[in-house]
Amino acid sequence: MPEQTTATRRDELLGIAARLFADKGFKNTTVRDIADAAGILSGSLYHHFDSKESMVDDILQTFQAELFAAYDDVLASDDDARTKIERAVRLSFAAIDQNPHEVAIFQNEADYLGGFPRFGYLAERNAQSRNVWMTLLTEGVESGALRADLDVTLTYRFIRDTVWVAVRWYRPGGGLSHEAIADQYLTILLDGIAHE
């Protein structure tokens, strides 16, 4: 099965590249860095990929397709508003757990990469993410699950930022599970930190 072997080696190299892009940044990672980490020479990478850009392109597109399919599941469900918000938060922390490098690359490089026509889909995905959260929060306010006086746009930004920025310090397999972090975060988000 030659196709599978090819795909596996390619995916292996993409995984190595993703780790380096996440740790050192896209621009700051050289093709020689990637080749070194893979135990081959830099020229050999071009047997698998057109360019360094096409590597990060592949990494981001694959990850985002998965992530947004998960959000769509939540939106399409008939759970109540509060449950949908909880599910969306939990699946985001789960995504950080399962694809920390991909999340970090998106967080750190989307602004820079978004400037190139090739990565125009990053802005589209950003708008799509905004739509998901605005829909969930608006539904929450209208159903009475959330405070009526909430600034929905600002709340969306706070949730988005706080959830994804956790990729900076969360380490899969560390002392704190992504489920425990999601629990704590939802408690703070929904009920606040002040003594009632």
Added chain:
Amino acid sequence: MPEQTTATRRDELLGIAARLFADKGFKNTTVRDIADAAGILSGSLYHHFDSKESMVDDILQTFQAELFAAYDDVLASDDDARTKIERAVRLSFAAIDQNPHEVAIFQNEADYLGGFPRFGYLAERNAQSRNVWMTLLTEGVESGALRADLDVTLTYRFIRDTVWVAVRWYRPGGGLSHEAIADQYLTILLDGIAHE
């Protein structure tokens, strides 16, 4: 007054460099970019600075000295625990308003720069910031202002992340003042978004 003229031109160049470092990243900004933006040639920059590194070094040290002096004021005050937390949050959003480039550079480049011995103080400032917030939150729990069951470490991370990451979307002079953002954020943080 030759000293003032020198200092002014130097500060002007640092301001231009800070904007570019914040927008494009430190590594991704060339000395030619900085010189172009200043209307001079790249070689001329070296009359004012030893290296590109020394520019970002100066930018970060100046900003952090100011910021931590402000935190120290809050810590040393005899306000109650909740007021201190509110003041610390508000002054952080004010810092984003007044020094957005410097905050962005610190947020985006601290990890990378921290790897060089010259920037060892970044890790120290990070620890200092942690001490400030852990002190404030612990005081809050002990005084009864905050929930007794709070995970103080996790709460510290959420506050730190959510406050500073606002530099990604906040624009000074835009429709939303930094005071209004701080108000909204404190409401969410202290009382949550759920309908009581």
Added chain:
DNA sequence: GTCTATACGGCGATAGAC
């Protein structure tokens, strides 16, 4: 699928004239 060898441009930085 990997290696050898190399092209070619952009990078930070320097020396000395003005």
Added chain:
DNA sequence: GTCTATCGCCGTATAGAC
């Protein structure tokens, strides 16, 4: 304080052998 001119290194990418 700025310009002219340039150095040496490192970056991505390519061509063809194995």
